[in-house]
Amino acid sequence: MEQELVTIAKFDDNFEADLALALLVDHGIKAFLANELVYSMIPGIMPDKFFIELQVSSADEQRAREILDAQRNNSEIRNILLGNEAILEGHFLLTSGKHSGTYVEKIRLLQNPVAAQRVCELLAELLEPYDFDTVVGPAYGGIVLAFEVARILGKNFIFTQRKDEHMAIRSGFDLSEVQRAVVLEDIVTTGGSVQEVLACLKERGIDVQAVAAIVDRGSGADFGCPFLSLLQxxxxxxxxxxxxxxAEGIPLTKPGSSDKKASDPTTV
Ligand SMILES: [Zn+2]
Incomplete structure (x- = not known):
C-alpha cells in the first residue's frame, strides 16, 4: 500500500541531512532526502527558501521524530557538559590508581545555574509522560535537579540525605500527600545511592514511577521501574x-588538582 511521505526535518547543509538520514536508516526506518541533488549542484541557491527535506512515510513519522529529538537532546547535553567542564577529556589518574581519557566533574554543572536549568528542562521533558506528585533527589547534587524539575512540572519536591550512614527522607517534610514519586540523580555510576533512595521511599509506601539521571555511566542498573537518562x-x-x-605519551593529570597545577607544573 502506498504511504504518504511527510517531511519531518529541513536542512540547509548536505552533511547534516545525510547524518539524519543515516540515523533513521540505522533504526530501520525508510527515509528519503528531497531536493538533495539540486542542492548539491547549485550550492548557495536561495538558502533562505530552499531546503533539503528529510521525508519518511506517515506511518513512521512519530518514531522518526522521536529518534531525531533524542539525538538532538543527546548532542545538546553533551555540549553543555563539555562546555561547562563537567566532562573533561584528556588523560586522568583516578583515585583508584587507574587511568582514563574522560573525567566527570559533576559539581561543575551546578556552578552554572543557567546550564543546570537547561539540563533540568530536558529532564522534565523525559519525566513529563509519567504520573507522579513528587520529585525526590538525594543530597547534594540531586536536590538542585529535583527542585528545579518539580518547579517546571508543578510537582512537590522532597530530598533525602545520608544520616549516620543511612539514607533517609529529610525530616520535617509533610509526606501525607506524597504517593507517587520520581527520583532524580545527577550521575548514575553503579546505581547504589539511587537504590538506597528507593528503599527509603518504599518503607514509607511511596510508589516510584521512574528514575532519571543526567548521565548513566553504563550502570546497567535495574531499579524495578523505567530508568531514563539524558546521556549514556x-x-x-x-x-x-x-x-x-x-603509550601515546599524553601527559597525565590528576583531576581536582588544576589549581595546584597552574602554580606547580610538577604536580600530577
Ligand atoms: Zn595513562
Whole structure:
C-alpha cells in the first residue's frame, strides 16, 4: 500500500541531512532526502527558501521524530557538559590508581545555574509522560535537579540525605500527600545511592514511577521501574601499566588538582 511521505526535518547543509538520514536508516526506518541533488549542484541557491527535506512515510513519522529529538537532546547535553567542564577529556589518574581519557566533574554543572536549568528542562521533558506528585533527589547534587524539575512540572519536591550512614527522607517534610514519586540523580555510576533512595521511599509506601539521571555511566542498573537518562556514557579505564594514553605519551593529570597545577607544573 502506498504511504504518504511527510517531511519531518529541513536542512540547509548536505552533511547534516545525510547524518539524519543515516540515523533513521540505522533504526530501520525508510527515509528519503528531497531536493538533495539540486542542492548539491547549485550550492548557495536561495538558502533562505530552499531546503533539503528529510521525508519518511506517515506511518513512521512519530518514531522518526522521536529518534531525531533524542539525538538532538543527546548532542545538546553533551555540549553543555563539555562546555561547562563537567566532562573533561584528556588523560586522568583516578583515585583508584587507574587511568582514563574522560573525567566527570559533576559539581561543575551546578556552578552554572543557567546550564543546570537547561539540563533540568530536558529532564522534565523525559519525566513529563509519567504520573507522579513528587520529585525526590538525594543530597547534594540531586536536590538542585529535583527542585528545579518539580518547579517546571508543578510537582512537590522532597530530598533525602545520608544520616549516620543511612539514607533517609529529610525530616520535617509533610509526606501525607506524597504517593507517587520520581527520583532524580545527577550521575548514575553503579546505581547504589539511587537504590538506597528507593528503599527509603518504599518503607514509607511511596510508589516510584521512574528514575532519571543526567548521565548513566553504563550502570546497567535495574531499579524495578523505567530508568531514563539524558546521556549514556561508558567510560573506559585502564591499569596504569596498560594505558593507551600513556603509550601515546599524553601527559597525565590528576583531576581536582588544576589549581595546584597552574602554580606547580610538577604536580600530577
Ligand atoms: Zn595513562
Amino acid at each position: 556514557m561508558e567510560i573506559p579505564v585502564w591499569p596504569a601499566n596498560d594505558c593507551p594514553l600513556c
